[in-house]
Amino acid sequence: MPTEPPIEPSEDAADQADLFRLAWGFYLALAIAGVLWIGWSHRAVPLALFVDVGSWWVDAVLGLSAGLLLVGIWDVARRFFPAMRELETLLAGHIGVLDQSQVLALALISGFAEELFFRGAVQTSWGFGWATVLFTIVHFGPGPVYRWWTLFAFVAALAFGGLVLYRGNILSAVLAHVVVNAINLRRLSSLAPAEAE
Numbered sequence: 001m002p003t004e005p006p007i008e009p010s011e012d013a014a015d016q017a018d019l020f021r022l023a024w025g026f027y028l029a030l031a032i033a034g035v036l037w038i039g040w041s042h043r044a045v046p047l048a049l050f051v052d053v054g055s056w057w058v059d060a061v062l063g064l065s066a067g068l069l070l071v072g073i074w075d076v077a078r079r080f081f082p083a084m085r086e087l088e089t090l091l092a093g094h095i096g097v098l099d100q101s102q103v104l105a106l107a108l109i110s111g112f113a114e115e116l117f118f119r120g121a122v123q124t125s126w127g128f129g130w131a132t133v134l135f136t137i138v139h140f141g142p143g144p145v146y147r148w149w150t151l152f153a154f155v156a157a158l159a160f161g162g163l164v165l166y167r168g169n170i171l172s173a174v175l176a177h178v179v180v181n182a183i184n185l186r187r188l189s190s191l192a193p194a195e196a197e
Contacts, residue, residue, distance in 0.1 A: 016096045016097075019096070020098075020102060020106070023106060023109075023110070024105075024106075024109060027109040027112075027113035027114075028113070030113040030114065030116075030117045031112065031117065033117060033121070034113070034116035034117035034120050035116065037117070037121035037122075037125065038116075038120055038121050041121070041124070041125050042124070048169060049124070049169055049170060050120075050169055050170060050171060051169055052168065052169055052171075056171060058167070058172075059167055059171040059175070060171070060172070062163060062166075062167065062172040062176075063163065063171065063173065063175025063176045063179070064175055066159050066163060066172065066176035067175060067177070067178070067180050067183075068179060069159075070155070070156055070176065070179075070180050071179065071183045071184065073152070073155065074152060074180075077148070083144075083145050083148055084148050086145050087145050087146065087148045088188060088191055089191065090145065090146075091149070091188050092188040092189070092191035092193075093192065093193070095185065095188050096189070097189055097192045098185060098186075098189040098192075100186075103185045103186050104182060106181065107178050107179075107181040107182035107185055108178055110177070110181050111175075111177035111178035111179075111180075111181050112174050112177075112178070114135070114177060115170050115173045115174045115177050116170065116174075118131045118135045118160075119131055119160055119161060119164045119170050119173050120170050122134055123161055123164055128161045128162075128165060131161055132157040135153060135154075135156075135157040135160075136150060136153050136154040136157055138153075139152075139153030156177070156180060159176065160177060161173070163176060
């Protein structure tokens, strides 16, 4: 009885797996750079930078609330501005179809790494303004439609940086960032064209 040849993963699936690994590698490197910067600047990496043990729940509530507020701002903008919907289509094409575990993994690593680097390292060393500007510049894409992404990143940077200024640690900013990335990655993944059979 003849056997079916093994199904080879498609080129698109292989490219997506490579992109997923590349993203993980980038964010891991960013987190390590943040820890090294903090350790070099402050001669230690204090637990207090990450969480206020006595009132962590305040950070949790503020972070989840800020994240949901930012997602609401994105959602309102996409309903009223066709350029935002065009941006979503472009981003979805780059991201591709992700399963729930990939969405969660990317949201966690990106939210933690970016906040550790931009708010934990840059903001504590150079201040709120520099952290906001650098975060915004990193979210600058090619073409006019990507300016919406840059504008949203600026608004998010103000929120994340403000949380850190208010609370004195990065937990609320990390949670807000993870919420934004998890919900938006899930939405973008659902818009991505399905892989051809």
